[in-house]
Amino acid sequence: MFVSSKLKHSASDSADKNGVKNRLKKFIIRRPSMKTLQEKGLIKDQVFGCHLLTLCEREGSTVPSFVQLCLDAIEKRGMDVDGIYRVSGNLSTVQKLRFMVDQEEALDLDQSQWEDVHVVTGALKMFFRELPEPLFPFRAFQPFVEAIKIKDSRQKVQAVKKLIQDLPRPNQDTMTLLFSHLHRVLTFSRQNLMSTQGIGIVFGPTLMWPELDGGNMAVNMVYQNQIIEFILIESCDIFSLDRK
CATH class of the missing domain: 1.20.5 (Single alpha-helices involved in coiled-coils or other helix-helix interfaces)
Structure with a gap:
């Protein structure tokens, strides 16, 4: 039994x-498939963490609309703010902003909840840090490192300019817009207390990193900062900007 x-x-x-x-x-x-869910609006395409080329193709532009929106807001009310880009905004508010962007909710950065410009700069930096491939693509990391080692300043400018011109259009146009903005940030350096070196330290690891670090993190960080700082100093020639 x-x-x-x-x-x-x-x-x-x-x-x-x-x-x-x-x-x-x-x-x-x-x-249902992911495509079906997206078509029904049940799952929305992300902005943060999306490949730059994919995002720009989806938006029909060469610069992500979120980047343009942030830069416009910062230039409107944050250029003379002490420690702009260096000071961190409230992380929970930054995450709230990120969530709204990813959910494609109507976003007005003039609203009081975004009045702290450090929240806007924090969200912008987070956008670049979370790109699956950085604004300076992986394949370009070592060529930029080699270019920054060139002794002759004029040759160095031409080498860096050529490397940028060889990048996909969304990378080029987004770089041009961003560095033009950062160049203007420096014109307020007496008020915001930011320098080319300070911006290089902030944006070096934000805009470029190697696909495989290979145990050279400290060395790579030095080059990252130097490359961004050099491009910023020479941005007028590299991006053919107005010197005014």
């Missing part, structure tokens, strides 16, 4: 397991 009872339980357990498996298979087969 004991053996018979065990056999009955074993058969029952096996049947239950098979039933669960079958139900799971039917659910997986019936569930």
Whole structure:
């Protein structure tokens, strides 16, 4: 009787397991695809963490609209703020802003909840840090390092300019807009207390990093900062900006 009872339980357990498996298979087969969910608006395309080229193609532009929105807001009310880009904004508010952007909610950076410009700069830096491939693509990291080692200043400018011109259009145009903005930030250096070195330290690891660090993190960080600082100093020639 004991053996018979065990056999009955074993058969029952096996049947239950098979039933669960079958139900799971039917659910997986019936569930809508990611594309279908996106078309119905149930799952929205992310902005943060999206590849730059994919995002720009989706928006039909060569500069992400969120980047343009942030830069406009910062130039409107934050250029003379002490420690602009160096000071961190409230992280929970930055995350709230990020969530709204990813959910494609109407965003007005003039609203009081975004009045702290450090929140806007924090969200902008987070956008660049979370790109799957940085604004300076992986393949370009070492060529930029080699370019920054050139002794002759004029040759160095031309080498860096050529490297940027060889990048995809969204990378070029986003760089041009960003560095033009940072160049203007420096014109308020007496008020905001930011320098080319300070901006280089902030944006070096934000805009570029190697695909594989290879244990040279400290060395790479020096080059990251130097490259951004040099491009910023020479931005008028590199990006053909107005010197006024």
